[in-house]
Amino acid sequence: xxxxxxxxxxxxxxxxxxxxxxxxxxxxxxxxxxxxxxxxxxxxxxxxxxxxxxxxxxxxxxxxxxxxxxxxxxxxxxxxxxxxxxxxxxxxxxxxxxxxxxxxxxxxxxxxxxxxxxxxxxxxxxxxxxxxxxxxxxxxxxxxxxxxxxxxxxxxxxxxxxxxxxxxxxxxxxxxxxxxxxxxxxxxxxxxxxxxxxxxxxxxxxxxxxxxxxxxxxxxxxxxxxxxxxxxxxxxxxxxxxxxxxxxxxxxxxxxxxxxxxxxxxxxxxxxxxxxxxxxxxxxxxxxxxxxxxxxxxxxxxxxxxxxxxxxxxxxxxxxxxxxxxxxxxxxxxxxxxxxxxxxxxxxxxxxxxxxxxxxxxxxxxxxxxxxxxxxxxxxxxxxxxxxxxxxxxxxxxxxxxxxxxxxxxxxxxxxxxxxxxxx
Amino acid sequence: xxxxxxxxxxxxxxxxxxxxxxxxxxxxxxxxxxxxxxxxxxxxxxxxxxxxxxxxxxxxxxxxxxxxxxxxxxxxxxxxxxxxxxxxxxxxxxxxxxxxxxxxxxxxxxxxxxxxxxxxxxxxxxxxxxxxxxxxxxxxxxxxxxx
Numbered sequence: 001x002x003x004x005x006x007x008x009x010x011x012x013x014x015x016x017x018x019x020x021x022x023x024x025x026x027x028x029x030x031x032x033x034x035x036x037x038x039x040x041x042x043x044x045x046x047x048x049x050x051x052x053x054x055x056x057x058x059x060x061x062x063x064x065x066x067x068x069x070x071x072x073x074x075x076x077x078x079x080x081x082x083x084x085x086x087x088x089x090x091x092x093x094x095x096x097x098x099x100x101x102x103x104x105x106x107x108x109x110x111x112x113x114x115x116x117x118x119x120x121x122x123x124x125x126x127x128x129x130x131x132x133x134x135x136x137x138x139x140x141x142x143x144x145x146x147x148x149x150x151x152x153x154x155x156x157x158x159x160x161x162x163x164x165x166x167x168x169x170x171x172x173x174x175x176x177x178x179x180x181x182x183x184x185x186x187x188x189x190x191x192x193x194x195x196x197x198x199x200x201x202x203x204x205x206x207x208x209x210x211x212x213x214x215x216x217x218x219x220x221x222x223x224x225x226x227x228x229x230x231x232x233x234x235x236x237x238x239x240x241x242x243x244x245x246x247x248x249x250x251x252x253x254x255x256x257x258x259x260x261x262x263x264x265x266x267x268x269x270x271x272x273x274x275x276x277x278x279x280x281x282x283x284x285x286x287x288x289x290x291x292x293x294x295x296x297x298x299x300x301x302x303x304x305x306x307x308x309x310x311x312x313x314x315x316x317x318x319x320x321x322x323x324x325x326x327x328x329x330x331x332x333x334x335x336x337x338x339x340x341x342x343x344x345x346x347x348x349x350x351x352x353x354x355x356x357x358x359x360x361x362x363x364x365x366x367x368x369x370x371x372x373x374x375x376x377x378x379x380x381x382x383x384x385x386x387x388x389x390x391x392x393x394x395x396x397x398x399x400x401x402x403x404x405x406x407x408x409x410x411x412x413x414x415x416x417x418x419x420x421x422x423x424x
Numbered sequence: 425x426x427x428x429x430x431x432x433x434x435x436x437x438x439x440x441x442x443x444x445x446x447x448x449x450x451x452x453x454x455x456x457x458x459x460x461x462x463x464x465x466x467x468x469x470x471x472x473x474x475x476x477x478x479x480x481x482x483x484x485x486x487x488x489x490x491x492x493x494x495x496x497x498x499x500x501x502x503x504x505x506x507x508x509x510x511x512x513x514x515x516x517x518x519x520x521x522x523x524x525x526x527x528x529x530x531x532x533x534x535x536x537x538x539x540x541x542x543x544x545x546x547x548x549x550x551x552x553x554x555x556x557x558x559x560x561x562x563x564x565x566x567x568x569x570x571x
Contacts, residue, residue, distance in 0.1 A: 164482075373545060
C-alpha cells in the first residue's frame with residue numbers, strides 16, 4: 001500500500017507501493033501501444049535484432065569510469081532520495097546511481113542482467129532539492145518498473161530500417177511511456193508542486209532556490225499551446241520522443257486530481273476515474289499524432305464541429321441523440337451546450353447555421369498550414385456521413401455539402417463524386 | 425513495401441482523384457490506379473498511377489504508355505528516337521518521356537513522380553492531364569491511338 005509519512009526534516013517511514021497499485025497507475029495507451037508493437041511481426045523482428053545490443057550494454061563500465069557512484073558517504077543527500085524511491089518501488093534488481101558531469105538537468109535509466117543503473121547529471125544534483133530528485137529518480141525507475149527498457153524503440157528508429165508508420169507507432173508509445181513514468185515520479189515525491197517544480201527546472205535549467213512552481217499555472221500553458229497547434233495544423237510533432245512539457249504537467253494534474261478525489265489516495269482510484277483520466281490524457285496526446293483524420297482529431301476539431309453542425313442543420317432541428325454527439329464533439333474550451341440547446345428553438349436554426357459557416361470560415365482562415373488531401377477527404381466524407389445519417393441525402397443537405405466543399409476549395413462535381421462513392 | 429501499404433497508397437490516390445473530381449478505379453490485381461482521359465478529336469488516353477516501392481516516404485508515379493516497339497534487328501528504339509525524346513523532355517510540362525525495357529519489347533511512356541503526403545487535388549489533376557497529353561501527342565505523331 002502507498003504510505004508515506006513525512007516529518008519536518010525528511011521522510012521517516014517509507015513503504016513500498018504494491019505491484020497492483022503501480023500497474024493501476026500505468027497510462028492505458030502505454031499498455032495498448034506496447035501490445036500493438038509486440039503484435040507487429042516486422043517490428044518484433046527489428047526489436048529482436050537490438051536485443052543483443054541491450055543485453056551487452058557497457059553502460060556500467062562507462063559510468064564507473066567517468067561518473068561518481070552515489071553512496072551515503074559520498075553524496076548522502078542523493079543517496080537518501082535514491083533509497084526512498086527504491087524502497088517505494090521495491091525494484092526487482094539492485095539499484096546503482098551515478099552522477100556525471102553535465103550542466104543540464106538530465107537523468108536516465110539503464111539496466112544490465114544484474115542491476116538497474118540510474119544516471120543523474122551534476123546539473124540535476126546541484127539544482128534539484130531532495131524531493132525533486134525523488135520525482136526525477138522515480139520517473140526513471142518508473143520506466144524500469146513498467147518494462148519500457150525491454151523495447152529499444154530509440155535504437156530501432158535510429159537504425160532506419162523500419163517504415164514511417166512504424167516510426168510513428170514507436171514514437172507514440174515513447175510519449176505514452178513518459179506519461180506513465182511521470183506518474184511514478186509523482187507518487188514518489190507525493191506532491192504535485194514538487195513534481196511541477198522538478199519538471200520546470202528540468203526543462204528550463206533554472207535554479208530557482210526556494211521557488212515552488214504553481215502546477216495549475218504551468219498546466220494552463222497547455223491551452224495556449226493546443227490552440228497554436230490547431231492553428232498551425234502541422235502534424236510533424238509525431239517525431240518527438242516526449243510530450244510537450246505543459247501537456248505533461250496537465251496530464252499529471254489530471255492524474256493527481258483523479259487520485260486524490262474525495263480525500264482518497266492511490267488505493268481509492270476507481271476504474272471509472274482512471275478510465276476518464278486516461279481518455280482525457282489520450283485526447284491531449286492526440287495533438288501530437290500525425291494519423292488522425294478520424295473522428296476526434298484535435299487538429300480538425302473546429303472544422304469537424306462547425307462543418308458537421310452546419311450540415312446537420314440543413315434540414316432543420318437536431319434530435320436529442322445528435323445533440324449529445326455534438327456536445328461531445330465540441331472543440332476544447334468551447335461550451336457547446338447552450339448553443340446546441342438554442343438550435344432547436346424557433347427562428348434560431350438559420351441563425352445558428354450562419355454562425356456555423358462563419359466559424360468554419362474562421363477555422364479555415366486561421367489555419368496556417370494547408371489542409372492536406374487526406375484531411376480534406378476525411379472532412380468532406382465525414383460531413384457526407386452526417387448529412388446522410390437518416391438514410392438518404394436531402395437536396396438541402398447536398399447544397400450545404402457543396403457549400404462547405406467550396407469553402408475548402410473543392411469543386412462541386414468533386415463533392416458529388418464523393419457522395420456517389422460513399423453511397424456504394 | 426508490404427502489400428497492405430501499397431493498397432493504402434492506392435486508396436489515398438483514389439481519394440485525391442475524387443477530390444479533384446476525376447473518376448478512376450483501383451486495379452487490385454495489377455496494384456495500380458487507372459483513369460481514362462477523353463481528348464480532342466475523339467482520342468482517348470489511359471493514365472495509371474502506381475506506388476513507388478522501396479521508399480520510406482510514400483511516393484507515386486503517374487504514367488501513360490505511348491508506344492511499344494518490338495526488339496530485334498531493325499526494330500526497337502533508334503538513337504534518333506532516343507534523342508528526340510530527350511529534346512521533347514525540355515518542352516513538355518509536368519511530365520517526362522522515358523524508355524522502359526522489357527524482355528522482348530521496349531515501351532515509351534510519359535510519367536511524373538510525386539510525394540503522396542504533399543500531393544493536393546489540383547496538382548494531381550494537372551499532372552495526370554499533362555502526362556495524358558504528353559503521351560497522346562507522341563502517339564498521335566506516330567499515327568497511333570493504342571493506349
